[in-house]
Amino acid sequence: MFIVNFFRWLFGYAEFCLKSNFPERYLNIAFKNGLHLWKTKGEKESLKGCVKIKELNEAMRLAQKAGMEFEITREHGLPYLCRRYRKRAGLLAGLIFGAALSCILSRFIWNIEIHAPDGINEYEIRNELKQLGFSEGFYYTFDSIVDLRHKLLIMDNRISWMSINIFGTNAVVELSDRDYPIESDKTDSNRIGNIISDVDGTITGISVSKGSAAVKIGEGIRKGQLLVSGIIEYNDGTAGFSDSSAHIKAKTSEAVVFRLPMNSKCIIKSDNAITKRSLSFFNINIPLTLCGDPMGSFFREITKKQAELFGQGLPIFIKEEQWEEIGEKDIDKTEEKLKNILNKRQLMYEYFLTLEDNRKIIKRKKSFSKSNGTYELKVLYELEEEIGKKQYVMTGDSG
């Protein structure tokens, strides 16, 4: 019913009151002539109802023909509204301007939302998009979005798939990271390759899949020594050349020294702090506080807050800069404190050491010492690691 009422309002209709001794006669005539009347209400010697603006003249003509008094009591709908405001050109101009402004502004991106997988930083993607010109206030077309997508896929190798979906003035960027193939232990059949030692140590394990081993378990080796040869001697006395592939494990040692000055200077924040605020709208910064950048050594912290409306981000940002004055202060550290810090550094080093492939700590020896105002921690590590390094032999036909 709403649709019917809406179309009646759109095309316009009038309420009428018909005065006659026999109003039913008008009903019969009207319906016989195909007039569309509704909300008809019969009263004593009168009839009320509604008629379309298009059929109003016909309804009046029929009433006149039947000798009845036809009176329009009220007018409804858009045509009457337009007629009423036809002299107010400013209203129409405002309406057109508003509609045009709404159409133009809806072609701009107001808010960019990035859904990046764990391996890809959202901030980096935002910066890359900014470099390509896609930021708040970007005027978009279908072609520009497709072009942008291709450019970013070429620019960032980590992305395997991406889409930019536009919802009104919001752009949602969806990304998928690339799955790299697992590197297999491949060998090049056209090249002759040896495996040599990368460090000094004692062999603890040999596993040769291609080539012939030149060392044995328990042998001591030097850096650069041949471990697996690409020249293979067969039982019949002949020799062949091939690329070599092997896993050689050896016991190695490594000495690491961690140092800390006993008297150190520390940077501390003072109470002197300045707060600067600015309003950012479509990349235009409007300062809200009237003060310049302070002189001297300051620590600056920037926070950016986005304005929201009904949970929807708007392209309005409030940028707050906190400038805090910093100064240096001498601090004397106790031996206990220095030991603690050095121990923590050593643990951190060991964590990163074991993150490397095929490196395992077998033993460690620690010693603390003081020298020239510094406190030292010397750690001697005994490791088990993969020591093989590929070395290709130059041949006449190799590129």
Added chain:
Amino acid sequence: MKGRLKNLFTVDNEFLNKVPRYTMQMADNREVIFEGCKGVVEYTDTSVKLNTGSTIVSFDGRGLYIRRMTDSDIIIGGFILSVEFIM
């Protein structure tokens, strides 16, 4: 042959007598769809009288109104209390 063709295209009088001149379909006592109306004789909010050619059908009630009307059909809405056939 001629007699057979005549029989084929002759409509039985009995069949014609069975076709109603007007039909009424009532939804409770709130609405009536009337087919075969030849005009409105009386129209007030308490009474609507319809001409069917041979009979006048009178609907009495409260708040009666014509919802929709064409040259042969009419829909009457309102609270219908009685239906009367005036011959």
